[in-house]
Amino acid sequence: MLAEYDVIVVGAGHAGCEAATAAANLGSSVLLITMDMNKIAQMSCNPAIGGIAKGQIVREIDALGGYTGIVTDRSSIQFRMLNRSKGPAMWSPRAQCDRMVFSAEWRRVVENTDHLDMWQDAVVGLLFENEKVVGVKTKLGIDIKSKSVVLTNGTFLNGLMHVGRKQEMGGRSSEPASLGISEQLKSIGFEVGRMKTGTPARLDARSIDFSVMKRQDGEEDFHQFSYLTNHVDKELIQRPCYITYTNPEVHSELELGFEESPMYDGTIQSTGPRYCPSIESKLTTFAEKKEHLLFLEPEGETTHEYYINGFSSSLAWDIQLNGLRKVPGLENVKMYRPGYAIEYDYFAPTQLFHTLETKLIENLFFAGQINGTTGYEEAGAQGMMAGINASLKVQNRDPFTLKRDEAYIGVLIDDLVTKGVDEPYRMFTSRAEYRILLRQDDADVRLTPRAFELGLASQERMDLLTEKIEFRNKLIDFCKEFGVKPKYINAVLEDLGTSPLKQGMKFYDVILRPQVHIIDFIDTILPLRELLESIPNRRDEIVEAAEVLIKYSGYIEREKLIADKLIRLERIVITDRFDYTSLQSLSTEARQKLDKIKPETIGQASRIPGVSPSDINVLLVLMGR
């Protein structure tokens, strides 16, 4: 450890690891302080990365030069592209991971990052000077100085765990809570709230009858999370998941425990994630439903430990067990541990700029679960953005933010800082206005050039991207120019179940048909084959990218137009232009909200709940527009 760092990151969870590596890779000297170096990037809940909208975020993190994608690829024991039957805006990669390998691989990345030191200890407070943060205080009694601090404490701030009527302080099962930080920040004016999340029981596979469940295997194709090519040394053994269901008997068993449940007896007051509810919440919210879907997911390459997705619970342990034993296939199940709920402190994210720096204290950044989000991916994305901006600020460089039409990460952060949260925030495709622009296949096209310019994405990434764009465009041009004749391709078309051509046309127009894919003609169209074979890297991905652009060009263009229009509004900067409290022509609510959020642009102002279009007009008029 040195006497002073440019950036101190507190907590080596999903947010902290991305923050620390990003800041260090931008050349700042970084210290990553975490309670337990054996639990780096521990997956607190299910061992899976990605999924709907979250998968896109991981692709974006990767495109920016982050590591969640690389680590996921290295620890994946099952990969699937969700929503393949829908349009490409919805395609979402998801991987089951080996929990221990995931953590070990993240540790390897962190350890091998230049300018990045690690220190095992707990931060108990921050050091301030003139309303700026200047370092941290640790449990070992050390004051460590720094030019900026990124807090990523996850669920640890005053964490309180519940299983039935049993309560215990802790940041996660068998890990101590973090005390001191929220009290200190509250005392200097930060708004601190309380949220809740939960996790299901872990089961011993040897006591499960998988034969009565539906098996779900992964996909064996070219997809992965990272846009890099040679980052996986050793593929892990692939493992299936299993699907089963609850039933009324299960529900009755569980209901016996409601009286003793901390959710119902008023012990737990804070809000949990509506979209990831506990099984007891599902039983009350959807009382009419006779069954709920459950996934049995392996926790690793060889372990017998299974995660039971859909059965998160803070009911008493025996109620959980009795309920589980009524599930088909789990009649004799043995638990390794019961599910539990955890309550923890978060900071209302409207207290942040888009850079994730706090408005109250200069050089202090917040990222991850403490901003009211839930999910590894959301945490990682924020960590990366906070790390980047902490580093840029130290170096007196311009901040780096992403727009809503550029990235889900842009949507995420804009939602957080503009709208705030009233329940744990997770990403959905529906939160994005420009979904077709934010696809998983082109996060590199959207973001790598920006990250490369910043000095974060490597030359290798940039070269791969340049090559991808070159061949993608070549392929599109080929499709546009190449004419196909009925006699050569009709046989293929018929095989694909689509009507034969009556006359020649451009290959491009054939590809527009939903049933048809470029690759189907590799044996029929020789010049196509030659072109495809000339692609040195990531051929399948490039073909997919080209095809998406061809098939969805109409939608894409339309969304771009709308986005451009709105972006003009977005770009009108209003930071520090108004004293909102004195603008009597605004509605009272708008006055208050605008004063609280202090939006940076008209676009952001327009998204604040309670600020109406007429309020926006008032602002535009005042600016002479």
Added chain:
Amino acid sequence: MLAEYDVIVVGAGHAGCEAATAAANLGSSVLLITMDMNKIAQMSCNPAIGGIAKGQIVREIDALGGYTGIVTDRSSIQFRMLNRSKGPAMWSPRAQCDRMVFSAEWRRVVENTDHLDMWQDAVVGLLFENEKVVGVKTKLGIDIKSKSVVLTNGTFLNGLMHVGRKQEMGGRSSEPASLGISEQLKSIGFEVGRMKTGTPARLDARSIDFSVMKRQDGEEDFHQFSYLTNHVDKELIQRPCYITYTNPEVHSELELGFEESPMYDGTIQSTGPRYCPSIESKLTTFAEKKEHLLFLEPEGETTHEYYINGFSSSLAWDIQLNGLRKVPGLENVKMYRPGYAIEYDYFAPTQLFHTLETKLIENLFFAGQINGTTGYEEAGAQGMMAGINASLKVQNRDPFTLKRDEAYIGVLIDDLVTKGVDEPYRMFTSRAEYRILLRQDDADVRLTPRAFELGLASQERMDLLTEKIEFRNKLIDFCKEFGVKPKYINAVLEDLGTSPLKQGMKFYDVILRPQVHIIDFIDTILPLRELLESIPNRRDEIVEAAEVLIKYSGYIEREKLIADKLIRLERIVITDRFDYTSLQSLSTEARQKLDKIKPETIGQASRIPGVSPSDINVLLVLMGR
């Protein structure tokens, strides 16, 4: 989890894992309860197994069918046979391990053991009925019933950690302490004491200049810990250790911290391991020494984390760092974390029978660090013996114990229950009267047949042993019978630097020469080569075993004779024969000690400190001998 188990093992450390697997492999239903399933068999201190006398213990655990040896072989990143220059009684295998792989491999073993369930939770108390233990109480509020309980809480019972003046409760860095158990046992009459141990800082290899240190590589030969043959799927990358030294400058820096040290200001009262002292103890105990040896040991196959053996400390973190920075090669060193000391509760082991069952409470067994020992190997050995005996007792079978001339494990347990401890007990070869009988090469010969009879060692082990003995004896017979002529072997002898033969003699007599090894003649003596080539498994090991028997037969025979004589005394059972308090012919001290320890045999009685040969004579006379 079931409603009731035969055996509950508390704590999945080195003792608990051996206890649980041994009990389960003997057919008892076992529940292993531990606080954190991600930290199974965590190496609290340095990532190394074996060493002098400890390596022999691991070989013995293996010979009995335990797993420490197998797990070590699977996670070894450097292997060495210590003391090769001394006689074979002193040869001691030692391996550096990858800390994470070690834990993962133990977890794999535990998970795949039949009859063995796991439960993540903390035990807070025991359940009793009629002075027998009948189960445990957990933090989650569960009462789990069992026919016996094995406690293996390690350093967790009321653990209190120290770094300079900073103190914190905990069982190990960033893990909670275990509260409740010692208080409960104290209240029913158990003698509870307090001990102390410590660990050094962990360093970032990237900040170390290894070029000024002495490199120490492992050995590339056939030795390993397990007597099995195909238990390692994948060998890990082998890594070197490095040797450096402290100097007067280091010492001065450290001395600056003595005033604030918990060791010297009276905060730490309990006794630490005399043979594994902190650097500050070394500076005071050996004030005249100008330097102390330090080993830099890697913590894993790929990590940059290094353990600095010899620098254990509870001085303030900055004092540790300043001291380290005066060590050649560590001028710019960065720590990952400082060293610390920990104080914890233990139970005076004289409260135990040789089976490790407590005298006070039936069916309650203690093993590992809580019996006042230190070291993974000592813990594993006790765990195994406690697990075996807990299981045997449930099954109404005879207890299983080892004698002092049978195994270091026998010496260990006899020392503990007979002499008790006044500082953390670690094994040394000097503790054994019959060292030449307790060699690392023949633990299988000594113990596997007994474990096989018990049902613990597998058929595979027994077959390998039978084969070993067969070929070992064939080889010895060959040496005895085969005559060598000067003209054929003198060239070899000269190469080996030993005088040529003047006349023919038995090959056996040639082998008696210290410079000469059987294998040296593999190219010269054709029938020898044929015999060696006919050995299907573990050839080098078998040759070594034969050679040891040839070269040291004199010593071995002598020790056997002495042992046999003493064993006759040992075998005279005196359990429950005397009311010592009424035997006025005994010395007062002997009366008290004998009454407290209640020795099982005359042999044990004779080893109790304070019981003199004349006291023993009194007993023998009273028994009519």
